[in-house]
Amino acid sequence: MTTSRAEGPADPAPGATARPPTIADVARAAGVSRTTVSHALNNLGKVDPRTRERVKKAAAELGYRPNLRAQRLRRGQARAIALASSMPFAVAGGPSRLGFYMEVAAAAAERALVHDFALVLVPPVQSATGLNSVDIDGAIVVEPEDDDVAVAQLRERGLPYVALGRQVAAEADAPYVDLRAGAVTELLLAHLRAQGARRPALITGASTRHSSVDARAAYARVAEAEGWPPVSATAPEAGGEEAGYACCAALLDEHPETDAVCAMVDAFAVGAVRAIKDSGRGIPDDVMVVTRYDGLRAKTCEPPLTAVDLHLDRAAADAVELLLARLRGDTTPTVLSAPTPTVVPRASSLRTG
Numbered sequence: 524m525t526t527s528r529a530e531g532p533a534d535p536a537p538g539a540t541a542r543p544p545t546i547a548d549v550a551r552a553a554g555v556s557r558t559t560v561s562h563a564l565n566n567l568g569k570v571d572p573r574t575r576e577r578v579k580k581a582a583a584e585l586g587y588r589p590n591l592r593a594q595r596l597r598r599g600q601a602r603a604i605a606l607a608s609s610m611p612f613a614v615a616g617g618p619s620r621l622g623f624y625m626e627v628a629a630a631a632a633e634r635a636l637v638h639d640f641a642l643v644l645v646p647p648v649q650s651a652t653g654l655n656s657v658d659i660d661g662a663i664v665v666e667p668e669d670d671d672v673a674v675a676q677l678r679e680r681g682l683p684y685v686a687l688g689r690q691v692a693a694e695a696d697a698p699y700v701d702l703r704a705g706a707v708t709e710l711l712l713a714h715l716r717a718q719g720a721r722r723p724a725l726i727t728g729a730s731t732r733h734s735s736v737d738a739r740a741a742y743a744r745v746a747e748a749e750g751w752p753p754v755s756a757t758a759p760e761a762g763g764e765e766a767g768y769a770c771c772a773a774l775l776d777e778h779p780e781t782d783a784v785c786a787m788v789d790a791f792a793v794g795a796v797r798a799i800k801d802s803g804r805g806i807p808d809d810v811m812v813v814t815r816y817d818g819l820r821a822k823t824c825e826p827p828l829t830a831v832d833l834h835l836d837r838a839a840a841d842a843v844e845l846l847l848a849r850l851r852g853d854t855t856p857t858v859l860s861a862p863t864p865t866v867v868p869r870a871s872s873l874r875t876g
Contacts (some may be wrong), residue, residue: 535800544585551873552581559570563718577782604846607645607654607673608633608665613763614790615647615853617663622789623816623835627665627687630839645673659809661850663687663842666702667695669731685845687838689733698845700838702785704737704815707831707864708785711813713747714829714866715783718874720811723783726770734815738787755780758791775802775810784809789820791826796871805854811833826870 549564550557555578562568563578570578581587605626608615615624615633624647641658647665654676664686666672674692678683684721686699708725715723725742727735734770738756746753758770762802767790773799775781784799786792792814804813806826814821817830838861 524540526679530553532856534674535799537543544587546587548585549578549582549587552585562733568863576774588729600676602639603641603643603657603659604635604843605643605645605654605659605662606665607662607677608647609668609672610647610732611763612647612667613649614760614788616728622820623793624665626818626835627839628742629835631663632661632838634843638843640847641706661685663839663846664690666732666734667692682812683849685849687842689730689737691733691736696856696874697741698710698849698855699859700842700845701858701860702833703861703864704734704787705741705814707739707833708787709745710831710864711785711815711829712742712865714868716786716806716834718783718811718872720783722751722754722778722780722810723785724756724774724778724781725758726758726767726774726786726795728760728788729757734787738815742785746838754781758788760788763790764794764797767791768798769794771795771798775799775804781810783813786811787815789814789830790814793820793824796826796828797826807870807872807874811874813872817867821867821869824871829869829872830867832867834864837862 820831821828
């Protein structure tokens with residue numbers, strides 16, 4: 524007596540390499556058409572739930588893997604999104620390559636993969652030329668400037684984007700995740716006030732990013748409310764730690780009574796620490812130092828820097844969700860707020876006396 528069974532991929536000849544199973548193999552094993560297999564595996568059309576499960580079981584048993592490239596061509600989608608920024612590398616990553624930008628990238632990549640999208644990481648360069656050469660469906664722009672080159676490139680290509688951080692341009696209409704730069708500044712200043720600061724100074728980037736614009740506005744409000752003489756300076760972001768050093772040194776020369784420095788860029792804060800030490804002052808007894816981003820620089824500086832947990836993992840994941848919603852056709856301007864920021868106190872601002 525002979526028995527019959529559904530045919531799968533033919534057994535390879537001795538020494539031959541087994542060919543990968545195809546959609547036709549899955550169809551034969553499940554006893555359905557190729558179209559039904561395609562619909563069942565891609566959750567398309569109206570497929571009976573029992574049939575869908577039978578198809579998926581057959582595909583799993585055969586080890587079938589769909590041709591992602593073919594799927595993308597049929598759908599007209601790259602199934603990829605980009606993470607882009609015009610933020611200079613000296614600020615976004617720095618020598619460690621593990622700064623603000625890379626923390627965002629890791630969280631965004633993880634969330635994108637949940638939705639079967641790949642994340643393309645575009646190096647943070649001023650020209651943003653990488654956006655012209657990558658095959659993507661849309662992008663997340665990290666802290667765009669007023670006249671942002673990454674945004675301009677995306678608009679030119681007609682690609683949707685969302686911003687991580689408020690976009691300051693007057694005509695901006697893209698969804699964004701609010702990183703609460705003003706509230707972060709107020710938190711840092713409140714911490715300094717509680718530690719005894721009476722003449723704190725502010726150092727921000729010279730850019731038009733929300734993290735600088737909103738920080739300057741918040742500092743002005745708090746200084747007026749507290750009766751502090753406002754002392755605010757800017758430095759070019761591309762200068763990194765050296766720019767922070769030069770800016771802080773000049774600030775201390777002009778305002779020697781300064782007893783705290785709120786350097787919103789972590790690279791600037793590290794440079795400011797060196798400038799304060801070189802001036803013969805002690806940290807935190809003479810001058811306290813705090814910064815915005817609780818990253819590797821803040822944690823490894825000597826002394827370690829008081830910083831703020833911006834909850835970038837959640838913010839980056841929310842930005843991915845906003846972008847994917849836009850790719851699905853939701854064009855409603857949407858603003859999401861990152862979780863409430865929290866100060867992480869460290870030795871740079873904790874006075875024991």
